[in-house]
Amino acid sequence: MLCVAVMLSVMVMGAGAAFSDQDKIENTEAVDACSALNIIGGYPDGSYKPEGNIKRSEICKMICVALNGGEEPTLGTPATPTFSDVRNTPNAAWAEKYIESCVSQGIVSGVGGGRFSPAGNVTASQLAKMLLVCLGYDADIEEFTGNAWDTNVNVVATQKGIYEGLSGLDVSAALTRDNAAQMVWNALQATEVTYKYTLVSENGQLVSKVELVDKTGEKGNKITLLEDKYSGAGIYEGILTGAAVLV
Numbered sequence: 001m002l003c004v005a006v007m008l009s010v011m012v013m014g015a016g017a018a019f020s021d022q023d024k025i026e027n028t029e030a031v032d033a034c035s036a037l038n039i040i041g042g043y044p045d046g047s048y049k050p051e052g053n054i055k056r057s058e059i060c061k062m063i064c065v066a067l068n069g070g071e072e073p074t075l076g077t078p079a080t081p082t083f084s085d086v087r088n089t090p091n092a093a094w095a096e097k098y099i100e101s102c103v104s105q106g107i108v109s110g111v112g113g114g115r116f117s118p119a120g121n122v123t124a125s126q127l128a129k130m131l132l133v134c135l136g137y138d139a140d141i142e143e144f145t146g147n148a149w150d151t152n153v154n155v156v157a158t159q160k161g162i163y164e165g166l167s168g169l170d171v172s173a174a175l176t177r178d179n180a181a182q183m184v185w186n187a188l189q190a191t192e193v194t195y196k197y198t199l200v201s202e203n204g205q206l207v208s209k210v211e212l213v214d215k216t217g218e219k220g221n222k223i224t225l226l227e228d229k230y231s232g233a234g235i236y237e238g239i240l241t242g243a244a245v246l247v
Contacts, residue, residue: 019048026050027165027178030185034062037188037230038070040181050178056108057095057118059127062184063107063134064098069229075101083116092118107133121174124183125150128157128171131187135160135225136194136215160190188226191215 019042025031031048034040039062042048064073075097081087082103086096095118102108107130111117129144132153139145143152154171157163163171164186166179175183192215199206215223226233 020046021048021050024048024050025178027182027185030165030182031178033185033188034181037066039066039184040177048177050176052177053121053174054127054177054180055118056116056120056122057092057099059122059130059180060095060098060102060108062180063130064101066184066188066225067134067229069231073101083110083114085115086118089118102130105133106139122180123173124163124166124169124171124175124179125153125157127175127180127183128162129153131162131183132156132160135187135190136192137212138195141195141210141212160187162186162190188229189224191222192225192228 019025019031022028025048027050031040031050035042040048064075065071067073077087077096077100081096082100086092086099099108099116099118103110111120129139129149132142132144133139137144137156142156143149150171154163162183163169165182169179193212194215196211196213198209198211200209201207215228217223
């Protein structure tokens with residue numbers, strides 16, 4: 001049984017989120033962990049609706065909360081909205097600040113014509129691209145844009161374990177809330193990356209070279225997204241017997 005512990009402030013145990021439709025959830029560990037980390041939540045009736053498709057607006061909020069350590073981030077919105085179908089669209093205005101934040105970080109983009117399509121579905125390839133950017137990948141450098149964006153994304157996503165536990169997943173199909181949680185959980189356990197720039201001499205001229213490297217701490221330890229965003233977080237395997245609050 002999985003326990004996710006966020007030390008120093010509070011210990012969160014991610015075992016058994018107890019949604020009313022818990023028996024329909026296939027990726028139980030991932031859903032429980034993301035719930036414990038305050039990244040996902042259920043509906044007013046107590047259900048999670050794991051078979052439902054994750055929406056573009058929903059994933060933007062999940063990402064913003066995850067990148068802020070499970071806390072609701074303080075976000076603003078521009079005077080003039082970036083997209084025409086968010087601020088003045090019923091059931092979409094609530095997500096504007098999350099959408100604008102993700103856009104500004106290069107995590108998501110619009111669908112063309114000045115639209116974002118907040119109620120649109122998200123494919124696994126699309127979410128993988130978002131999560132890789134969260135891990136530190138530069139979409140332009142890695143060619144996560146352009147005609148072959150999805151092929152490039154899926155190669156790197158597979159290498160980073162973003163699709164772990166999702167055998168047979170159609171990466172081009174609409175992604176369920178169940179599988180979205182698994183992908184987010186996989187990304188949280190993945191090592192962050194950064195770019196190392198150096199100047200080298202070529203033909204008598206100084207040329208900047210860029211190298212993709214794992215992000216490391218002061219002791220040379222590799223840093224996961226979970227460790228970076230959730231201060232003192234750790235993953236433990238064992239039997240859940242209770243929860244504790246540390247002060």
